[in-house]
Amino acid sequence: METKQAEHELSEIKRIMEDSRRIMGDDGIGFILWGFLVAAGLLSSYLSVLGIIPWNVSSIAWFALIGTGWVITFILLRKERKERKAVTFAGKVAGAIWGSAGITMTIIGFVGSYTGLVKGMGISPLMACVLAAAYFISGVVYNDKVFRYLSFGWWAGALVMFFWHSPHTLLLFAMMMIFMQVVPGIIIFRKWKKESKPTSIKAA
Amino acid sequence: MDTRQAELEISVIKKIMEDSRSAVYDKSSQGLFWFTLTAATVLINYLMAVTGIGLNFSGLLWAGVSIFGTLYSIRLAKKESSKIKVKTFAGKILTAIGIATGIANIMFAFSSLVANAFDPFVIVSMNSMILGMAFYILSVIQQLKSFKILADLWWAGSVFFFFMPGIHSLLFMAIMLAASAWIPWAEERKLTKVN
Numbered sequence: 001m002e003t004k005q006a007e008h009e010l011s012e013i014k015r016i017m018e019d020s021r022r023i024m025g026d027d028g029i030g031f032i033l034w035g036f037l038v039a040a041g042l043l044s045s046y047l048s049v050l051g052i053i054p055w056n057v058s059s060i061a062w063f064a065l066i067g068t069g070w071v072i073t074f075i076l077l078r079k080e081r082k083e084r085k086a087v088t089f090a091g092k093v094a095g096a097i098w099g100s101a102g103i104t105m106t107i108i109g110f111v112g113s114y115t116g117l118v119k120g121m122g123i124s125p126l127m128a129c130v131l132a133a134a135y136f137i138s139g140v141v142y143n144d145k146v147f148r149y150l151s152f153g154w155w156a157g158a159l160v161m162f163f164w165h166s167p168h169t170l171l172l173f174a175m176m177m178i179f180m181q182v183v184p185g186i187i188i189f190r191k192w193k194k195e196s197k198p199t200s201i202k203a204a
Numbered sequence: 205m206d207t208r209q210a211e212l213e214i215s216v217i218k219k220i221m222e223d224s225r226s227a228v229y230d231k232s233s234q235g236l237f238w239f240t241l242t243a244a245t246v247l248i249n250y251l252m253a254v255t256g257i258g259l260n261f262s263g264l265l266w267a268g269v270s271i272f273g274t275l276y277s278i279r280l281a282k283k284e285s286s287k288i289k290v291k292t293f294a295g296k297i298l299t300a301i302g303i304a305t306g307i308a309n310i311m312f313a314f315s316s317l318v319a320n321a322f323d324p325f326v327i328v329s330m331n332s333m334i335l336g337m338a339f340y341i342l343s344v345i346q347q348l349k350s351f352k353i354l355a356d357l358w359w360a361g362s363v364f365f366f367f368m369p370g371i372h373s374l375l376f377m378a379i380m381l382a383a384s385a386w387i388p389w390a391e392e393r394k395l396t397k398v399n
Contacts, residue, residue, distance in 0.1 A: 093341070134337075137304050158315075
């Protein structure tokens with residue numbers, strides 16, 4: 001590939017990325033939704049560990065929360081496809097990153113704990129590793145520094161939880177979910193809302 | 205963004221991906237090198253465990269392979285950077301996926317063996333899980349069928365070994381690592397010849 005051609009293609013990519021960054025605003029809803037759902041599940045497990053609520057309530061809560069999450073995600077995806085009609089490259093890659101991360105974490109959570117190979121306290125750091133990988137790749141795809149920094153936060157949190165074998169890691173992971181998933185989701189969503197305003201005026 | 209514009213962008217992206225796909229396979233041998241090296245090492249480790257010969261040297265084997273791999277990888281990277289003046293977008297994403305899965309896999313092994321966070325048999329399942337994720341993302345970016353099949357196989361293997369943990373998971377790992385390196389390479393070669 002010639003330098004000139006590559007430079008032209010990279011500038012084209014840059015333009016597409018800038019344009020498709022607005023798509024991340026839609027993903028912001030996914031971040032907020034999944035962040036809240038997983039944090040709620042973790043809090044229910046934490047309360048069970050403390051003996052405040054029975055374990056079967058926490059197990060049912062997990063099934064209900066994750067099930068609800070997938071159902072809402074599919075509804076949102078269908079709605080988005082109808083509205084947008086064409087799927088952008090950035091949208092496809094984002095779908096691949098977060099879809100595969102979701103599948104991976106669902107398998108870790110349910111299959112890992114069902115088989116007994118992953119103990120309760122081991123699930124959180126494993127999931128944090130998956131989230132770190134997803135954030136790091138997203139950071140490169142969207143050329144977004146915040147995503148890359150968040151990935152280091154998730155990796156650091158995973159390391160702490162791998163060594164600190166305590167039920168309190170459930171609370172720590174829930175807090176990580178709020179501060180490193182929900183809060184960035186809200187920021188992305190607000191940014192998207194701001195950016196989409198002039199477009200709608202222009203379109204009108 | 206309307207349908208026409210999106211279609212145009214996709215066609216541009218597709219062209220770039222096709223272009224850079226061959227660039228990645230022709231010029232970047234890092235993936236092929238690491239997958240082949242780890243496949244051979246896992247296979248040797250498996251044979252050591254099954255036959256019981258030299259099992260005490262398994263740690264030494266991995267330490268040696270890690271040092272050799274890193275040194276050779278640096279040499280390859282230097283060679284590549286002097287050849288390739290412009291980094292392709294696909295190459296950048298590929299590097300990011302490699303770094304992310306590499307860190308995750310090292311952390312899984314480290315946390316199990318050093319921090320006793322979980323059963324060592326979970327390492328293979330977890331490695332397979334994260335590699336499934338990596339190949340799935342690659343299948344969307346690089347548009348190679350083999351990546352999607354490999355992603356499904358990694359995930360299926362991971363779930364299987366969650367239910368049937370054992371030493372034979374290492375054999376699965378060795379075969380899958382070798383297949384993950386050479387099947388996409390063969391498919392790419394075939395596509396390049398056709399085009």
